[in-house]
Amino acid sequence: MNDQKFVDRSEVMMNIKDINLSFGGLKALSGVSLKINKGEVLAIIGPNGAGKSSMLNVISGIYVPQEGEVEWKGKLRKKIAPHDIARMGIARTFQNIALFKGMSALENILTGRNILMKRNIIMEMLYMGLGRSQEEKHRKKAEEIIDFLEIQSIRKMPVSRLPYGLQKRVELGRALALEPELLLLDEPMAGMNVEEKEDMCRFILDVNEQFGTTIVLIEHDMGVVMDISDRVVVLDYGIKIADGTPDEVRSEQKVIDAYLGAG
């Protein structure tokens, strides 16, 4: 698992073609097109209400745009049941933490493995055969993630008792447990202090490098975004106003206007 994977950054993983999304009268996204390349770290930024979260939900398939189409690995993607998204290899974290409060950190991460387990009620009831072996097998995987995220000490703690930063980390762990190809992070660093942010950045980059996971993230902290992302997409009032490397985007006039609120 720790061996560096070679990833071809030019291969398009998801191709989103000028989509329009609106709730009732309110237009969330208009004519946005976007390519997600395999193995890249893509940041979606923009002022509040720019449609970032909507974009993320379109990518994850929770929202189905009224117009436009989404290609996943070269194939047109139809409407899918929410629980099938994960099976496509897409995992996500939530803006305001959505951990399973009643469980420990370890259990949360193990729950992320559920999708990779086989359901056999009898065996699980007896905790024998498959029921047992798979628990133990996946426990190993979970422990690897725990080591990777450096949260060994809190694995048995109920997540509700963990500090905010660690909760975010556990949630990332849960997403990783799915072994996704595409990882969506909705403001992974919101409300974190500097150290926590630095840790989180490190984890995100490690995930991207070690597992070759494609990452799409929404973030407010410009500094962070510019540091970690290969590519940045800027949305404003549901319209894509810029798309390029951090440096290109930084120098884009529209972006500056949008952020300074001028124009």
Next chain:
Amino acid sequence: MFYREAGQFKTSYKKDQSILPIFQDRIAMVAMLIFCFIVIPLFANDYWLASILVPFLALSLAALGLNVLTGYAGQISLGTAAFMAVGAFAAFNLQVRVPEIPFLIAFLWGGFCAAGVGILFGLPSLRIKGFYLAVATLAAQFFIEWLFTHFDWFTNYSTSGVITAPPMTLLGMAIDNPLSKYFLVLSIVVICAFFVRNLARSEIGRAWMAVRDMDIAAEAIGINLMKTKLLAFGVSSFLCGLAGALWAYVVLGTVEPQAFDIARSFEILFMIVIGGLGSVSGAFLGAGFMILLPILLNNVGSLITGGTISTETIAHIEYMVFGAFIIFFLIVEPNGLARLWQTGKEKLRLWPFPY
């Protein structure tokens, strides 16, 4: 001092994932089982066996069932008694129609019928939540009670609409005295508790809890809400059905549908609220509490007051104490007796150090 993990290093995840990772807990469990299977039978008199322990165990099983649904999977149900009724009447009917069927098979059949009905009335849970769902289960409660009261076929056309359980024999041994009944119920309940515990700590249990804690996130990590909820309804109702069969066969011997009225459903709901949602031990603690409290008040009342206060007054006070206790528990420890026990253990674990 004695309750410590220190020095018990888990050399493998296998060990760490065994049902009771901590050595002392294993000892305690063994002691518990010895107590239940050997000590109690030696010392308890028929009154305790027949009219406290056996009903207690039967209702614990029902509470366990409801705890699977409400405690683990977070779906509230007020129809528990109805599912018990299904279990009881299904078991009875199978034996009446096919007398050579052994009663244990009939019990299982009762459980499965209940599971079927449970899943049927669980369907609304796919669209509705909270007490909206509770209402759906109330529909089950009233409908099923009516069904059994009303169609004589279910009671095998007994003039009084009361079903009388056929005598039970296991391996040629008649189960008719309090002791044998106690052993029967105890064994069934222990096995079921073991199963539920295992489910709870396996993939299915996690799926349930995920749905309970945050259904959106659960979906996002690929948990099929529908399957998971219905499975919870199925397993839960199965256990309730089994409990119902025990109630009819072992506890009362004869029941009318009214024995499974809405009051019973609430009683069992309280058991898990007081005992602790989402824990196996909670079901037992809650059941014990709910069974003992009325008898306690009833006795202590007449004992202390020496009959100067009418049983009427005592009975009213009983109601009040009951309600008060429920509120008290919800305020002080929403996770019930089981959690109190847990925190107690954690303290003990660290003792004498404050943290």
Next chain:
Amino acid sequence: MSKFLSSVVSFIVFFVVSIAIAGEHFVPITSYRTGPYGVSGAPAANGYVDYLKMINARDGGVGGVKLAWEECETAYKPDRFVECYERLKNKGEAGATVFQPLGTGLTYSVIDRLAADKVPLITMGYGRTDASDGSVFPWVFPLMANYWSISTAKIKFIGEQVGGMDKLKGLKIANVYHDSAYGKETLPVLLKQAEKYGFELKGFPVAHPGLDQKATWLNVRRFKPDYVVLRGWGVMNQTSIKEAARARIPANKLVGVIWSCSELDTVPAGKAAIGYNCSSLINPGSNYRVFDDILKYVYDAGEGTGEKEEVGHQQNYKMGVLMGIMTVESINKATEKYGNKPMSGEQVRWGIENLDLNKARLQEMGIDGFIPTFKVSCSDHEGSAPVKFQKWNGKEFEPASDWIATDQSIIRPMIEASASGYAKEKGITPGCN
């Protein structure tokens, strides 16, 4: 929490050292004073206890041995009753004398235990009907009249009203019943009589608890019955009486069963209940010596259980007194055979089976006219006493008929069939020893 534990401990202790009441006949009293039926249960319990108190005060107990009793609240729930039964059955020096559950469901829940525990059960006007066949149910005594017997008397009463059983032909009789085991009990025997006398019978179930019966009574009205048999219980009764009035069915066309025959049912119905008839095991009125004695020995001594106004006036209270009478008389009978010492359940069983309440005895007991004469035997655990019908005049019940004998010719075969069925099911060999 700790409080809870300590109380549990004290509770257990209480049981370990539950002191047997020595040298007394022990009478277990299982009553229900709470819940939806507490209204009916409380006065009955008062009557029962008052009578026992009176016997102790007046006669110093039975055969020189005092009566001791303990009351246990069942809340009309079978499981609670079973618990009370188990708790009380071995109390006292010679164990419990006799149980009176005062509830059909309650009765059923212990029938199978009686033989093993050697405790008899008296179920007056309720309980398991086919238990009248003592050869199959040696331990159960539906004394005086069971549901079916009363039902036959009821049809006879209606016959009287219309001037002869032959006049029943072509009449329309509605049977409005509580939709429960209890309510459905009389359906078969009513059908049988419908065949026999050629009246048209239609059943109208009322959903428990029967707070709103509008729909039911609209149906009844559409049926245009000549008479309505009301088989209700608890809050259902008065609602039925009211709804009947609203459906323009005169009260004197209603005939209630013995559990629809109390002030609790008529008073709330107000003027709608005037003229309402119902069957009863006892004669209305309060001028019987037994009540004077209760007032004299119990209430004047400030020992009264309930309110003084109840005594001799409240129907359920009177039923309670009747329960007391049967218990005490059975014990008395038993002492005649087994001597003046605390009686065991088994001995009392003999006492009940040999009850002979003839005129002389009733006079001795100061209840002549209060109840009819009857005699129990092994084959007839009922004693087939006649039934009294009462009429509500707006203030109190007054006799609406003479004592009407029940028609055993109809029901005896049914009872025996049903009983033998039970005997087969349970592997009992019927017989009178």
Next chain:
Amino acid sequence: MDWWFFLEVFIGGLLSGVMYSLVALGFVLIFKASGVFNFAQGAMVLFAALTFVRLLEMGIPMLAAVGVTMIIMVILAIAIERIVLRPLVNQDLIILFMATIGLNYFIEGMAQLVWDSKVHVLDLGIDEYDAFEIGEAFINKFDVYAALIAGGLVLVLSLFFRYTVIGRALRAVADDHQAALSVGIPLRTIWIYVWSTAGLVALVAGAVWGSKLGVQFAISSVALKAIPVLIIGGFTSVPGAILGGLIVGCGEKLAEVYLGGFVGGAIENWFPYMLALLVLMIRPEGIFGEKIIERV
């Protein structure tokens, strides 16, 4: 098909429907303001009715008795807020729901302990037995008056909600606790108000049901009749409660009369619930309820 009879069943249904709404109203008020499903409403009805009738029996004049009962209900409301709601304020609703079940037991016990468990006749001076005769159909006057009382109460309440400060405050709280607090509405005061109002409704319901059934333990079970009403009408809507009541009333009466016969009758207990279930499947928030939106 006898149309007069149908008419009578129909109107009879409407009228008893109003009686259900009357109880349902109490639930709605509390749910609107605190999101709590107050299972104890039935017990409150019993308690209010018992208090009222016992006061009357003591010879206190009707109006005074109403006043005193009201005061007692307010005290009860305050007590409930202090002892039960305040400590549970941040628990999830299901816990609060269960707390009210506990409350239900407590009040039932208290009501019977303080007063007693006998049947008390409550005479509001309305003749229960004469009826308007429309063609061949009898429409019972008492039911009509009951309906009028209920209707009046609803009118007053909806006006109260619309035009008084407290009323608006209540609505604000209903919409969003935080918002309400931030604009400086003390949540606790609101709760006391709303529970008191529910107490008033309980008193009216208790009086009407009590004079119909006699005041006794059994009237606490009218609450069970009100639940399907709520589901159908929606937990948050006063007019919904009324319409729901009417639908349930009519539905169950018509069903009992015209369908009951085929399945052996006495279907009144479960039919409303099945009806409610149907509504839930089609429109989970009830006919008048506000849509529940979940954000991702």
